[in-house]
Amino acid sequence: MQKLLLFTLFLLLIFGFRLIDRFQKWNIHENDPYLWIKLCDRSTLFQDNTLPKEDPLTSRTDISIAEAMQTIVDDYNSLYGSYLRLELYPADTNAPAEGSTFTVDRAKKRTIDICDSDLFMAGGQASWEYEGEKIVGCTIRYQKGAMNDVHAFLSVLTHEIGHCVGLHHPQESIHAIMSYFANRELYRLQIDDKMGVRYLYPQTLEGIDHKEHNSMGMSCHYRAYE
Numbered sequence: 001m002q003k004l005l006l007f008t009l010f011l012l013l014i015f016g017f018r019l020i021d022r023f024q025k026w027n028i029h030e031n032d033p034y035l036w037i038k039l040c041d042r043s044t045l046f047q048d049n050t051l052p053k054e055d056p057l058t059s060r061t062d063i064s065i066a067e068a069m070q071t072i073v074d075d076y077n078s079l080y081g082s083y084l085r086l087e088l089y090p091a092d093t094n095a096p097a098e099g100s101t102f103t104v105d106r107a108k109k110r111t112i113d114i115c116d117s118d119l120f121m122a123g124g125q126a127s128w129e130y131e132g133e134k135i136v137g138c139t140i141r142y143q144k145g146a147m148n149d150v151h152a153f154l155s156v157l158t159h160e161i162g163h164c165v166g167l168h169h170p171q172e173s174i175h176a177i178m179s180y181f182a183n184r185e186l187y188r189l190q191i192d193d194k195m196g197v198r199y200l201y202p203q204t205l206e207g208i209d210h211k212e213h214n215s216m217g218m219s220c221h222y223r224a225y226e
């Protein structure tokens with residue numbers, strides 16, 4: 001019995017705790033990293049804007065859903081060390097944005113579908129579609145009316161898109177918009193969220209492999225400099 005416990009502990013030390021959990025992610029690659037975000041409603045303007053004054057969108061009264069969503073997309077796309085790239089699904093599928101690799105065929109099994117809903121929910125909810133181990137679709141519904149304020153929209157949609165790309169609720173509450181207990185003031189990705197995305201979609205930067213090698217805080221890489 002004692003041997004079994006020691007052996008289990010040995011395995012945990014070698015492989016880390018994360019192998020126990022199975023993290024699902026999309027079937028995307030570093031050289032083909034795109035997911036598309038399809039909005040039911042692109043054009044409705046937000047009635048309220050309680051974004052803090054340091055935000056570039058502060059005091060604006062003409063922010064559309066598509067514009068707010070683009071800032072979420074930019075936030076996800078600017079993560080250092082993550083290859084994941086989000087793009088808005090074009091309003092006209094025959095005229096995607098310049099430089100986009102979008103085609104209707106390419107976006108199949110790579111689309112996050114977002115609509116408002118009359119159903120009551122705590123802000124929003126996300127549900128995945130799988131093929132085997134891979135995510136091949138994700139649907140977000142957010143509560144109509146609860147999103148009159150662009151701040152609430154950014155906060156809820158950043159969280160729900162986090163679920164769509166494969167993040168769950170962490171214990172961390174201060175540094176994670178993904179937390180169940182996150183401060184309502186948060187409306188952009190926080191450090192814990194960013195580390196999660198980077199863990200799932202690690203980019204190779206200048207030959208450096210950013211995949212996490214879990215050592216449970218005990219670095220196996222430390223060596224005295226000679």
Ligand SMILES: [Zn+2]
Nearest residue numbers: 159163169178
């Ligand atoms: Zn959640």
